[in-house]
Amino acid sequence: MKNQAKSNIPELVDDILKEAIKFGASDIHFEPASDQLQIKYRLDGTLKTVETLPAAVSGNVIARLKVLGNLLTYRNDIPQEGRIEGIPGQPIDSESGKVIDKRLAVFPTIHGQRAVVRIFYENESLTQLDKLGLNPTIETSLTDFAQKNQGILLLTGPAGSGKSTTLAALLRYILQQFPGKSIVALEDPVERAIPGVTQVQIEPHGEMTFPVALRSLLRQDPEVLMIGEIRDAETAKIVIEAGLTGHLLMSTMHSGSCSGALLRLLEMDIEPYQLTSGVSAILNQRLVRRLCEDCKVQADDGTFHSHGCEKCHKTGFHGRVLLAEMVELDGQLRQTILQRTDMDGLEAVLESRGHMKLIQDGRRLVTQGITTNDEIQRVCRA
Ligand SMILES: [Zn+2]
Incomplete structure (x- = not known):
């Protein structure tokens, strides 16, 4: 590979960073093994090995990263985290928009330190609801929710x-x-600045935890609240109570399905009647990779596929799109929850009323040639 011959380590590291930004990679992995240092880019959510360097340069490459990230270069035995301020030669045009932050984390292993650089972009198109690629029914349900003064929307997915x-x-x-609504977001970490929203950084292991911040925040008279994630019963309880007392709330939960998220709340000791009166809707979503527009072709059977080109770093994909299913809590579903049902019971009710599952939403994207069936299967299995 082109960089292998390079003996100038700072230049080599700069090239790796610049190339990653050019392709819109979200992370760069520097993974040491006994005989080599593998460099991988995360492109549209998937890791791809882009370069393999000899083990001999491994220590110097990581040391250079630590200099860029203002870390202690003489400490190789502890994990460290920092920020990379700039790369000579910036700005670089990126497919994903302007780079707003680069965070470095190093970690000691038996083959030396491994490092990950996470790159954050300001992607304008992804900040608009109608640009996410949601199916129109779900988009309408979300905009309807946004008009309300009270209720809870939960997002779930890995x-x-x-x-x-x-x-x-x-x-x-x-x-x-x-305009003018009082909106507060509690996040861990704050990923991107949203002008007009009061954003609060949560410290899960410090004093400013989700429950602590949320409890005192409710005295600040907010109208709309975004809580980064419901991780424990205490947070769940306050969120539900806030949703029942004139606040519009949105939050996320770790779960594989809409029914799973509802049941998890019950497991967190939320009473069924609180859940049915507090929660308005659950949105379960996945990101699938878009077929590269420059190299995709249609087969005889009408399906699309791609073999990769320069523009997509030979992956065949470029950019991502949302796949989603949404469950709104209506009378029948509320009754089922009040009867303390299990997963099968909830799924049966959903099926009986023609709920469109993730995989069915995926067929829309495959038919339109936006992604492949394999890609849908991959994210729905995971
Ligand atoms: Zn391509």
């Missing part, structure tokens, strides 16, 4: 499924529709 992007887009929508 880490990296774009939940915070959807929430940020929804907050922006509320701001556009109702």
Whole structure:
């Protein structure tokens, strides 16, 4: 590979960072093994090895990163975290928009330190609700929710499924529709600045935890609240109570499905009647990779696929789009929850009323040639 011959380590590291930004990578991994240092980019959510360097340069590459990140270069035995302020030659045009932050984390392993650089972009198109690629029915349900004065919207899905992007887009929508509304967001960490929203950084292991911040925040008279994540029963309880007392709340939960999120709240000792009167809707979402527009082709059977080109770093994909299912709590579903049902009971009610599942929403994207069936199966299995 082109960089292997390079003996100038700062230049080599700069090139790796610049190339990653050019392709809009969200992370760069520097993974040491016994005989080599592997460099990987996370492109549209998937790791791809882009370079393999000899083990001999491994220590120097990590040391250079630590200099850029203002870390202690003489400490190789402890994890460290920092920020990379700039790269000579910036700004770099990126497919994902302007770079707003670069965070570095190093970690000692038996083969030396591994490092990850996380890159944050200001992607304008992803901050608008109508640019997320949601199906129109769900988009309408979300804008309807945004008009309300009270209720709770829960987003669920695994880490990296774009939940915070959807929430940020929804907050922006509320701001556009109702300028002057008092909106507060509790986040861990604050990922992107949203003008017009009071953003609070939560410290899960410090004093400013979600329950502590949320409890005293309610005395600040907010109208709309975004809580980064419901991780424990205490937070769940305050969120539900706030949703029942004239606040519009949105938050996320770790769960694989809409029914799973509802049941998890019950497991967190939320009473069924509180859940049915507090929660308005659950949105379960995944991100799937978009087929690269420059190299995708249609097969005889009508399906689309791609072999990769320069623009997509030979991955065949470029950019991502949302796949989602939404459950709104109506009379029948409320009755079922009040009867303390299980997963099968909830799923049966959903099925009986023709609920559109994630995988069915995926067919829309496959038919339109936006992504592939394999891609839908991959994210729905995970
Ligand atoms: Zn391509």
